[in-house]
Amino acid sequence: MRVPEVAQELEVSERTVYRYLNSLMEAGFPIYYDKERGTYAFTSNFSLRRALLETEEALVLALARKFLEPLLGKAAVRTLDQIEKKIAASPYISFSHFAEVFGVQGLCDPPHLLDLLKNLSSAIREHRVVKIEYEREPGETPEEREIEPYFVFFTGEFWYVHAWCRTKEGQRTFALDKIRTWQLTDRYFVPRKEVPSVEEIQEAFGPYVDETPREVIVHFAPEVKQYFLRRKWVRNQECRELPDGSLEVRFRVRGLTGFKHWLYRWLPWFRILSPESLAREVEEDLRSYLATCKNI
Numbered sequence: 049m050r051v052p053e054v055a056q057e058l059e060v061s062e063r064t065v066y067r068y069l070n071s072l073m074e075a076g077f078p079i080y081y082d083k084e085r086g087t088y089a090f091t092s093n094f095s096l097r098r099a100l101l102e103t104e105e106a107l108v109l110a111l112a113r114k115f116l117e118p119l120l121g122k123a124a125v126r127t128l129d130q131i132e133k134k135i136a137a138s139p140y141i142s143f144s145h146f147a148e149v150f151g152v153q154g155l156c157d158p159p160h161l162l163d164l165l166k167n168l169s170s171a172i173r174e175h176r177v178v179k180i181e182y183e184r185e186p187g188e189t190p191e192e193r194e195i196e197p198y199f200v201f202f203t204g205e206f207w208y209v210h211a212w213c214r215t216k217e218g219q220r221t222f223a224l225d226k227i228r229t230w231q232l233t234d235r236y237f238v239p240r241k242e243v244p245s246v247e248e249i250q251e252a253f254g255p256y257v258d259e260t261p262r263e264v265i266v267h268f269a270p271e272v273k274q275y276f277l278r279r280k281w282v283r284n285q286e287c288r289e290l291p292d293g294s295l296e297v298r299f300r301v302r303g304l305t306g307f308k309h310w311l312y313r314w315l316p317w318f319r320i321l322s323p324e325s326l327a328r329e330v331e332e333d334l335r336s337y338l339a340t341c342k343n344i
Contacts, residue, residue, distance in 0.1 A: 051088070069088060078091040109128070112128065116128065119207075120165070121161055161207065164227060164230060167232055169200070170232065171197050172197050172200070174236070175196070175236050175237050177194055177214070178194070178196075179193070179231045180192070180194075181227070182222055182226055184226065191215075193214075193215045193216070194213070194214040194215055195213050195214065195220070196239075197209050198211060198239070206223050207223070207225070208221050221257060223255070250283035251283055251284065251302045252301065253303045253306035254305070254307075256306050259302045261300050262301060262304060263323075264298070264299045264304070264326065265296065265297070266320055267318065269294055270293040270295075271317050272314050276295055281310075282300065283300075284299065284301075304326055308330060
């Protein structure tokens with residue numbers, strides 16, 4: 049390196065660069081001045097050491113591996129293995145030491161998912177139109193769509209991309225595992241104001257991010273109320289304990305259909321107060337279920 053060039057690149061004086069060089073040499077870095085070339089350089093046998101991972105850092109990366117494998121498949125794990133080889137110098141602290149400590153339920157290994165995520169992320173950042181072949185139902189002939197992708201999200205054990213569909217002229221959410229082929233085009237789009245932002249998925253149950261937010265009020269029995277006091281299931285969730293020991297929870301959600309399906313996990317320990325239309329839907333579903341059981 050030449051001092052004037054470094055000074056210009058860092059926008060500092062040459063005196064400051066010399067001070068940096070002296071500090072590095074005092075710290076033990078093998079830097080010498082090559083008179084023939086007029087440059088400073090490291091000695092030929094010098095190389096930067098790989099990073100020593102602290103236990104907490106290795107722990108976080110091990111957890112990332114455990115969560116990514118069910119979500120993205122084995123390709124993501126192989127990428128993490130490559131990262132570990134590049135940065136982990138210590139044989140005593142590595143990802144593999146935590147392999148038998150953590151477990152995550154679920155298994156997902158769709159082909160090409162990591163490549164699709166990589167291409168979609170590029171298209172989203174660059175506002176590029178993407179051409180896809182989408183299989184709505186298993187066995188159906190895939191449909192060709194042109195989409196303007198806005199964000200990718202994970203919910204209900206599946207990955208989705210929310211986009212403006214040029215083919216149908218409206219907002220659509222596409223499941224990534226149903227995309228059979230894709231191609232980034234050379235055409236670009238101007239972002240539309242009516243499309244929700246990625247932050248708004250915190251209001252959604254399932255892939256219904258483009259629906260209007262609705263308030264839902266539910267009373268939960270004492271047997272399950274702890275699960276709502278322990279965590280928030282959506283961004284806007286308010287809890288109020290009632291004299292009889294039950295819990296009133298107010299949700300502000302997008303996608304009543306997704307919310308209804310999620311709510312069934314708490315049967316029979318809830319009662320819907322509002323909206324009444326949702327309460328009627330649940331009653332009809334339960335009647336249909338009982339009728340089906342009688343016919344089996």
